[in-house]
Amino acid sequence: MHPSTILPRPASQRALVPHVSAQAASRLTLLLGLGLGVWLGLAQLVPPAVVPATAPTTEFSAERALQSLQVIAQAPRPLGSPGAAAVRDTLVRQITALGLTPEIQTTTVVNRFPSAPVFMTGQVQNVVARLPGTASTGAIVLDGHYDAASTGPGAADCGACVVTLLETMRALKAGPPLRNDVVFVFADGEENGDLGAEAFAAAHPWMRDVRLALNFEAQGAGGYSLMYFTSPHNGWLMGEFLKSAPHPLAHSFFATLLSQFFAGAQLGCDLEEFTSRGVAGLDFAILSDTAAYHTQRDNPQTIDGRSIQHHGDYALPLTRHFGNLDLTAVPTTPNAVFFTVLPGVVARYSETWTRPLAGLFGLLFLALVVLGFRQRHLSLGGVIVGMLAFVVSAVTALVLVVLLWAGLKAASADLRVPMIGAYQTDLFLVGFGLLVTAVMAGVYTWLLRRTRAVNLTTGALLVWGGLMVLTSLAAPGMSYVFTWPFAFALPLLAWQLHQTETQATPWRDLAWLTLAAIPALVILIPLTVLLVPLTNRFDGLLNLPLAPVSTLFIALLAGLLIPHLQFIGRGSWRLPAVLLVMGLAVIAAGYAGSGFSADHPQPTSIAYELKPDSGQAVWISQDRDLNPWTAQFFPPGAATHRDTTYPFSGMPSFTAAAPVVALPAPDVRVLADTVTGEQRHVTLRLVSPRQAPYLEVQIDVQGEITAAALDGQPMDISATPGDHRRLRFTYAGLPAEGVELSLVVKSAGPITVWLRDGSTGLPTIPGMTIRPRPADMMPVSGPNVLDPTAVSRTVTLAP
Numbered sequence: 001m002h003p004s005t006i007l008p009r010p011a012s013q014r015a016l017v018p019h020v021s022a023q024a025a026s027r028l029t030l031l032l033g034l035g036l037g038v039w040l041g042l043a044q045l046v047p048p049a050v051v052p053a054t055a056p057t058t059e060f061s062a063e064r065a066l067q068s069l070q071v072i073a074q075a076p077r078p079l080g081s082p083g084a085a086a087v088r089d090t091l092v093r094q095i096t097a098l099g100l101t102p103e104i105q106t107t108t109v110v111n112r113f114p115s116a117p118v119f120m121t122g123q124v125q126n127v128v129a130r131l132p133g134t135a136s137t138g139a140i141v142l143d144g145h146y147d148a149a150s151t152g153p154g155a156a157d158c159g160a161c162v163v164t165l166l167e168t169m170r171a172l173k174a175g176p177p178l179r180n181d182v183v184f185v186f187a188d189g190e191e192n193g194d195l196g197a198e199a200f201a202a203a204h205p206w207m208r209d210v211r212l213a214l215n216f217e218a219q220g221a222g223g224y225s226l227m228y229f230t231s232p233h234n235g236w237l238m239g240e241f242l243k244s245a246p247h248p249l250a251h252s253f254f255a256t257l258l259s260q261f262f263a264g265a266q267l268g269c270d271l272e273e274f275t276s277r278g279v280a281g282l283d284f285a286i287l288s289d290t291a292a293y294h295t296q297r298d299n300p301q302t303i304d305g306r307s308i309q310h311h312g313d314y315a316l317p318l319t320r321h322f323g324n325l326d327l328t329a330v331p332t333t334p335n336a337v338f339f340t341v342l343p344g345v346v347a348r349y350s351e352t353w354t355r356p357l358a359g360l361f362g363l364l365f366l367a368l369v370v371l372g373f374r375q376r377h378l379s380l381g382g383v384i385v386g387m388l389a390f391v392v393s394a395v396t397a398l399v400l401v402v403l404l405w406a407g408l409k410a411a412s413a414d415l416r417v418p419m420i421g422a423y424q425t426d427l428f429l430v431g432f433g434l435l436v437t438a439v440m441a442g443v444y445t446w447l448l449r450r451t452r453a454v455n456l457t458t459g460a461l462l463v464w465g466g467l468m469v470l471t472s473l474a475a476p477g478m479s480y481v482f483t484w485p486f487a488f489a490l491p492l493l494a495w496q497l498h499q500t501e502t503q504a505t506p507w508r509d510l511a512w513l514t515l516a517a518i519p520a521l522v523i524l525i526p527l528t529v530l531l532v533p534l535t536n537r538f539d540g541l542l543n544l545p546l547a548p549v550s551t552l553f554i555a556l557l558a559g560l561l562i563p564h565l566q567f568i569g570r571g572s573w574r575l576p577a578v579l580l581v582m583g584l585a586v587i588a589a590g591y592a593g594s595g596f597s598a599d600h601p602q603p604t605s606i607a608y609e610l611k612p613d614s615g616q617a618v619w620i621s622q623d624r625d626l627n628p629w630t631a632q633f634f635p636p637g638a639a640t641h642r643d644t645t646y647p648f649s650g651m652p653s654f655t656a657a658a659p660v661v662a663l664p665a666p667d668v669r670v671l672a673d674t675v676t677g678e679q680r681h682v683t684l685r686l687v688s689p690r691q692a693p694y695l696e697v698q699i700d701v702q703g704e705i706t707a708a709a710l711d712g713q714p715m716d717i718s719a720t721p722g723d724h725r726r727l728r729f730t731y732a733g734l735p736a737e738g739v740e741l742s743l744v745v746k747s748a749g750p751i752t753v754w755l756r757d758g759s760t761g762l763p764t765i766p767g768m769t770i771r772p773r774p775a776d777m778m779p780v781s782g783p784n785v786l787d788p789t790a791v792s793r794t795v796t797l798a799p
Helices: 020-043 062-072 082-097 155-174 195-203 205-209 235-244 252-261 271-275 305-322 351-374 380-411 425-448 453-474 480-498 506-530 532-542 547-560 562-569 574-592
Strands: 103-111 118-131 139-145 182-187 210-218 222-230 280-288 336-342 345-350 602-604 607-611 616-621 652-657 667-676 679-687 694-701 705-710 713-715 726-732 739-745 751-759 777-779 789-797
Touching: 020 506, 020 562, 062 082, 062 155, 062 305, 082 118, 082 155, 103 195, 103 713, 118 155, 118 195, 139 155, 139 195, 139 271, 139 305, 155 182, 155 210, 155 305, 182 195, 195 205, 195 271, 205 210, 210 271, 210 305, 222 235, 222 252, 222 305, 235 280, 235 305, 235 336, 235 345, 252 336, 252 480, 271 280, 280 305, 336 351, 336 480, 336 506, 345 351, 351 453, 351 480, 380 425, 380 453, 380 547, 380 574, 425 453, 425 506, 425 532, 425 547, 425 562, 425 574, 453 480, 453 547, 453 562, 480 506, 480 547, 506 532, 506 547, 506 562, 532 547, 547 562, 562 574, 667 751, 667 789, 679 751, 694 739, 705 726
Parallel strands: 118 726, 139 182, 139 210, 210 280, 602 777, 607 789
Antiparallel strands: 103 118, 118 182, 222 280, 336 345, 607 616, 616 652, 667 679, 679 739, 694 726, 694 751, 705 713, 705 739, 751 789
16 A cells, blocks of 8 residues: 555554654754753853953943952951951951941840740851942842851852942942942851841931832852842832842742742841842852851862852842832832843743643643544543653662662762762763653653553642642742743643654644743743752751752653654564663762862861760761771770760761860850849859850750840740750850850759860860871861860859
């Protein structure tokens, strides 16, 4: 029989496979189209080029900012340290040279994150300056903290923020005056619980005029700056933001994730101290190269100048734009859904549209499904198989890469080191993404030999539709992740349902396949990368194999690419096999390069704690595995265990007996102790005779603590969880005279005070020589003290 007389197969049985004569070209073209979508997604994450110092003075130049950074980021600068004092003096000089009058706000601050049982306190010294407007309707705050962790110079975290503010200040002074006042807050004590921002927002008189806050942060030493957090009711705010930001990178997915699912975790950094008081605000963070976070690699030689340029390309244009608006009453409009679709292009619409859009696309999908069943292109069993196959294969793929990562961490101590991401994070991410794709491609290659492709596609879209509806109802800011890939998949589904073999042409198939794939790729690929800092944070700090979880978006994407797999693979196992081999090869390369060197040193920790009450001392390390350097503190045969925590970090730790060194213990001095009725009023002065800058305190009573204050600053006991028989707080930047604590206790019983002070550096131990760390190791500790010496004691105040 001549081929032209063959009757066409029903559309449900037709595969989207090109004619033999065009196979190679059409498959290659689709692969190129998919590659283009991946490239467009990744291109969103490329920061702008550094503007040279020769640029006009009215422009923001990262090269000029980097010159300031060389001065700012010379040494660690935890709160109260000489390094912080030196930077504070530098800020005062530079601000004065620009023609403004800097002020230093010095105060004791009490702060506590929601649901946390510990108060974070300290004495901060903010540097603030005000650029007056011509007819101000409200002030704009630019906030960046100048303190840094004790572990490194803090070039990115947050020296980059400091020089962003300085360069913005310089450019504003060089240009025409703005209508509104601009307040620059160089905050102290961010690493200790946003203390400086809290001090300004709670007590500074300029706060009364503030209508908008822009906060700049860093959790990495390079790459893009993401606008990741906003104040509520941000519709108007986002509209104005997008009018002025030249290189916006923004996703409401993260603003929703942090506000709804991590509420109380204080992940918005300093900005939350402003937004919690009703001020509109935007938060920006540098989030790539997270392995440098809070280490000595966070230095001026490592930081990416483009990251500072990206910060500046937000700070200066936004300040100029909002600086000329009427801020008398900042509009509070419904939240916006927003997401970057192309480099510098952000889609935005009101959250009020999420449910109607979900309803519209859901109805269109249901209409296609009903039509498919009526025309017998779909079968109930096939659709159910498609739905289950998508869920099971996605979960299986994710579980497999998580188990693989857990196995790699178990096999290599280098991957168990507490870091915010391995040095080879990018290779591991690519490898895990390829493995997830390989597993799902393998599953669908097998299923496509047994089940109609259109059934599998429809089943996967049922899951996608459910996620679209769920997020539209419960988390509208996240709904775009599912709404738009789902919507652009519908024309392809209609094409699958209604075309016959004789009507098909390879290039027409390619058009529909590409139309469905590109929107999904440009949304899901960048989200995969942007989620990595968060998954790495939990992976590194909690030692849970969570780093591959960001490939969730790759698994979701695979459910939309079933027709593409059929078009390219044509039932062959070659594609899954190639993806599998590539994935394993890339992961193997990451594993082989996961060791440490002088350029990529290994974080190691050691602390000395003296316990005068028992006459003992211990070495403590929060390293998950002892290494040749820490072995000098933990000799063979020594009892090492994890029943204690590392001073000032709370991490489970190894301990071993240490020589006892005579060091003065922190002291409690009773200033007043009176009883009125059932209330005992006690005033104490807590001091460190050895001038340690950091103090931990725990108060235990038999009755109930009804009130407390630190240097006159009230501590809201009523808001703390528990039965109020215990009060815990930390104090950073402890002054020489100590700190005054006032208590009101509903009990005449004894009061127990436990104290532990901390200073940087191990003590000199007679007869013991401590070897310095080799070049491939670096110290890591808490935000205030490095390789700390701690002295703890307990004092009981009798009735």
